Amino acid sequence: MSRFSPTAILRNGLRFLFPVAMALTAYLYLYPVLNSCAFPLPPTAPDHNADTGRAAFLEAAKRHWPFTETENSTDTTSRPPAPFRLLALGDPQLEGDTSIPIDYLGIFPHVKSLFKHVTFRSHHDVLRHRVRASLHDVVDIFFEDVYNLAESLRKRIDLFGNDFYLAHIYRTLHWWTLPTHVTVLGDLVGSQWLDDSEFFRRADRYWNRVFRGGERVPDDAALYPADEYDLSGYLGAANNSVWTRRIINVAGNHDIGYAGDINEDRISRFEDAFGKLNYELRFELPISPALAPAVFNEATNPHSTRLVPELRIVVLNDMNLDTPAASTALQDATYAFINKVINTAAAVEFTGHFTLVLTHVPLYKPPGVCVDDPLFEFHDHDGSLREQNQLSAPASRGFLEGILGMSGDVNAPGKGRGRRGVVLNGHDHEGCDTWHYVNQSRPVEGENEWEVKRWRQAVRGGIVGREELPGVREITVRSMMGDFGGNAGLLSIWFDETAWEWRVEYATCPLGTQHLWWTVHILDLLVVLGGLLSVVAAVLGVVGINVDRILIGATVGLWRLIRGRSAAVPAVQVKKVPS
Numbered sequence: 128m129s130r131f132s133p134t135a136i137l138r139n140g141l142r143f144l145f146p147v148a149m150a151l152t153a154y155l156y157l158y159p160v161l162n163s164c165a166f167p168l169p170p171t172a173p174d175h176n177a178d179t180g181r182a183a184f185l186e187a188a189k190r191h192w193p194f195t196e197t198e199n200s201t202d203t204t205s206r207p208p209a210p211f212r213l214l215a216l217g218d219p220q221l222e223g224d225t226s227i228p229i230d231y232l233g234i235f236p237h238v239k240s241l242f243k244h245v246t247f248r249s250h251h252d253v254l255r256h257r258v259r260a261s262l263h264d265v266v267d268i269f270f271e272d273v274y275n276l277a278e279s280l281r282k283r284i285d286l287f288g289n290d291f292y293l294a295h296i297y298r299t300l301h302w303w304t305l306p307t308h309v310t311v312l313g314d315l316v317g318s319q320w321l322d323d324s325e326f327f328r329r330a331d332r333y334w335n336r337v338f339r340g341g342e343r344v345p346d347d348a349a350l351y352p353a354d355e356y357d358l359s360g361y362l363g364a365a366n367n368s369v370w371t372r373r374i375i376n377v378a379g380n381h382d383i384g385y386a387g388d389i390n391e392d393r394i395s396r397f398e399d400a401f402g403k404l405n406y407e408l409r410f411e412l413p414i415s416p417a418l419a420p421a422v423f424n425e426a427t428n429p430h431s432t433r434l435v436p437e438l439r440i441v442v443l444n445d446m447n448l449d450t451p452a453a454s455t456a457l458q459d460a461t462y463a464f465i466n467k468v469i470n471t472a473a474a475v476e477f478t479g480h481f482t483l484v485l486t487h488v489p490l491y492k493p494p495g496v497c498v499d500d501p502l503f504e505f506h507d508h509d510g511s512l513r514e515q516n517q518l519s520a521p522a523s524r525g526f527l528e529g530i531l532g533m534s535g536d537v538n539a540p541g542k543g544r545g546r547r548g549v550v551l552n553g554h555d556h557e558g559c560d561t562w563h564y565v566n567q568s569r570p571v572e573g574e575n576e577w578e579v580k581r582w583r584q585a586v587r588g589g590i591v592g593r594e595e596l597p598g599v600r601e602i603t604v605r606s607m608m609g610d611f612g613g614n615a616g617l618l619s620i621w622f623d624e625t626a627w628e629w630r631v632e633y634a635t636c637p638l639g640t641q642h643l644w645w646t647v648h649i650l651d652l653l654v655v656l657g658g659l660l661s662v663v664a665a666v667l668g669v670v671g672i673n674v675d676r677i678l679i680g681a682t683v684g685l686w687r688l689i690r691g692r693s694a695a696v697p698a699v700q701v702k703k704v705p706s
Contacts, residue, residue, distance in 0.1 A: 132675040134664045141657050148650045155295070155647045158638055159303040160188075166212040166304055167619040167632035177619065177632035182206070190305060208619075210362035210412055211438055213483075214306035215616035217553035217604035218314040219293050219337060220381060221329045225318055227282050228275035235276070237267040289609065290336045292644045296613050297338055300636060301371075304617060307362070308370050309341070312553035312604055313379025313487030315401060319388055323396060330400035341374040349406035349442070352467040359408040362438065375408075376401040378444045379487040379553065380514075386452035387511030394457070404444045405464040412436035412622050423477065434479035436622045438629070441468055441530065445486045445552075448522045449503075451511045468530055475532040475541030481620065481629035482548035484530060488515060489552050489603045490563060491523040492579045497559035497603070516555065524577055527563060533597045535565040535575025543567060543597055549631050550601040551618065558605025558614065560633070562591055564598025602633055609641025 154161055165187035167177040186206055224230035233239070241264040243249040244257050251257040301309070316329045334341065348359060360370060382401075383393040394404055414422070414436060423431040444461055452458040473480045494500040504514040518526065527533050533545030543565075562585035565575050582600060585591050591598070605614040617634045638644075664674045 133678040134661070134668075134675055137657055137661055137664070141654065141661060144650065144654050144657065148647070148654045151643075151647045152651055155638075155643065156299065159300055159636055162636060164300070164304065164617065164636035165634070166209060166306070166617045167634050168206055169209055169619070169621040169630070171206065177630065179632060179634050183634075187304060191303075208305075209621040211308065211410070211620040212304070212306045213551075213616075213618040213620070214297075214300060214304065214309045215312060215551055215602075215604045215618055216297065216310070216607045217312045217558070217614070217616070218379065218556055218606040218608060219311065219333075220314045220317040220606075220608060221290070221293075221332055221337065222286055222317040223321070223329050223332075224325050225321070226286070227279045229279040232275060235268065235272045237264040237272050240264045241268070288645060288648075289641060290332055292609060292613070292641045293337045293607060294339060295644060296607055296615060296638055297341075299638075300615050304636075306371060306617075308375065309373070310375040310377065310485055310551070311338075312485065312551060313377045314381040314553060315376060315379065317381055319381055319384040319393060326396055327400060333401075338374055340372065342372050343400075343402040344373050344375055344406075344408075346403060348408070349403040350408070351405075352407050352464070352471040354471055356407075356409060356471075358411050359440075360410050362410050362412045375440070375442060375485060377442060377485050377487055377553070378404050378446070380446055383444070383446065385512050385514055386447040386449055386458065387506050387509070387513050388453065389447050389457055390454060391457070403442070405461065406442050407468065408440040408442075410438045410440075412438070414624070418624065422479075432477050433627050434473055434477050436629070437480045438620060439472075439480060439482045441482060441484045443468075443484060443486045445488050445518060445522075445526070448526070449512055449515060449519050451505075451509075453509070453511045465526075465529060469532075472530075472532070472546065475545055478547075478627045480546065482531060482546055483620070484548065484550045486550070486552045488554050489517050489559070490526060490550065490579075490601055491517050491520045492559075492561060496561060496579050496581065497555060498557040499555045520577075523563075527577065527599060531599055533565065533599065535567055535577075537567045537595070542594075544594075545597055545599075547629050548599055549618075549620075550599060551616075552601070552603050553606070555603045556606035556608065556611050558611075558635075559601075559603040561601050561603075562586075562598050563601055564590060564596045566596055568595040600631065605635065605637075609644075612640060613638030 158164075163181070163184040165179075165183040167179045168183040168186055170177055186208065189205055190208070240249075241261055244251070244261040244264065247257075249257065249260065251260060297309075300306075315333060316326065321329070334343075350356060350359075378397055378401075380388075383389050383397050383404075398404060412435075420428065421431060422428065422433050422435055443465070447454075447458045447461055450458070472482070489497075489499075491501065499516045502514065502516045503512065503519070505511065506513045517523075528545075531545045531548050532541065534543035536543050560582040561579050562582050563577055563579050564585070565577050567575065569575060580588070580590065582602075585598075590596055591600075602616065602618070604616040605611055607614055614635055614637045617636060619632050619634075621630055622628075623630050667674050
């Protein structure tokens with residue numbers, strides 16, 4: 128058999144494609160392993176840095192050994208993971224009918240228009256105008272309707288694949304990194320201008336395709352701040368697996384709109400599909416009996432400033448913190464929630480509590496710090512806020528000095544150092560990691576201004592942790608959309624018993640663009656189909672059917688048909704008849 132026969136070409140092609148497909152498939156489904164992704168590991172000593180490298184990866188791998196327990200392993204050679212590990216995902220922005228032309232234009236609308244013209248049902252009274260409109264429709268059928276039909280088919284396939292691309296990120300990282308909690312930081316769907324039916328169709332895709340197996344936070348667990356509260360759970364507890372399945376959804380501008388767009392209807396349907404807009408969760412970390420006597424107790428140890436370690440998660444809608452807002456009542460409700468968060472927090476003089484704020488719109492940063500510079504646009508009809516890519520400087524200041532209790536005044540309670548915490552948000556698809564701080568030693572008239580630096584720059588400059596520079600880290604998680612590399616954030620928070628403070632470290636784990644997902648699955652499909660054809664050809668060869676001869680004959684016949692010739696009838700020479 129010739130090496131140029133169809134079956135030989137098929138087999139040789141499979142010899143090349145099969146290992147390539149297997150390698151790419153292995154990468155796609157094991158990318159967190161091959162990229163050494165893992166939640167940062169608490170340091171072995173209080174004065175050391177968290178481990179975000181090889182040791183963290185090896186400890187993550189150990190937790191997948193068949194005989195290794197996760198949280199309560201008795202292996203003395205293993206380092207325990209952080210008790211709080213948050214898988215943070217930003218801005219999936221599920222699209223739908225608004226991106227499919229035939230869904231809002233209809234199928235072949237110009238055919239319908241042409242039919243009205245030729246049947247004299249259109250409004251044209253002059254025949255010349257009717258003919259001209261008809262000719263325009265004929266042209267638009269080919270250059271608009273056919274194109275829109277093809278584009279709509281492509282877009283439906285793209286949306287289907289994109290859902291599974293996002294689902295692959297969530298499912299694979301959830302399996303490998305074993306988070307204790309998961310959050311999606313806003314823009315769950317792609318537009319706030321959807322009608323209710325399309326909104327809930329996208330919500331159905333969100334829960335049953337992208338985050339299949341996930342659950343929304345129940346309303347009875349999403350609590351309003353109070354002086355006396357129920358704990359949401361205990362960190363590090365073996366029975367805390369319920370929170371690994373729950374998705375802490377944050378509202379984004381594409382879910383409910385900016386301040387000039389938010390209304391009761393958009394809030395109501397969001398909360399029906401994804402959970403409450405503003406709430407808090409509190410998790411306690413059990414401590415050893417030996418440390419219990421050092422903890423504050425009003426009766427037995429009233430002079431201690433150490434509280435039982437507790438992690439407070441504040442889920443906050445910050446889209447209507449700035450003005451003007453379309454609904455002052457809804458804006459007042461948001462500020463009432465923030466005031467309740469402030470009033471129910473432990474006094475800044477105490478240590479042991481930690482605040483994790485999950486929101487959507489990032490805090491204010493001057494131009495040049497991150498990719499997005501400050502942008503504010505307003506509606507023409509009422510002047511309300513139409514768009515923003517950051518909070519305003521005053522809103523950010525109130526955010527930091529209120530929720531976290533920080534101050535530029537060294538004489539403020541707790542010397543103005545505030546509460547330990549970290550802020551996570553989305554919105555800026557490129558992502559950014561910054562340190563917000565205020566310089567208490569700088570003499571100024573009035574209040575000290577807040578400053579911002581990139582996190583790495585602040586660490587290298589020795590700004591983080593300085594007594595006179597209280598601050599907080601803000602992490603804007605890069606989007607998980609394919610155009611931004613399918614990114615995911617891995618946030619570890621653990622408790623330092625020596626300093627009686629919580630510590631934080633952050634890592635990322637990108638998959639790559641959506642083209643990788645498509646390439647792998649198309650290549651796998653070609654290999655499977657090629658393998659089936661190769662098996663069929665071998666079976667037919669056993670029973671005496673020459674597949675190569677059939678394929679070559681069919682190809683030659685098709686080629687001659689295309690060229691306008693017949694294999695059986697010779698070409699006829701046409702001669703000119705003499706006049």
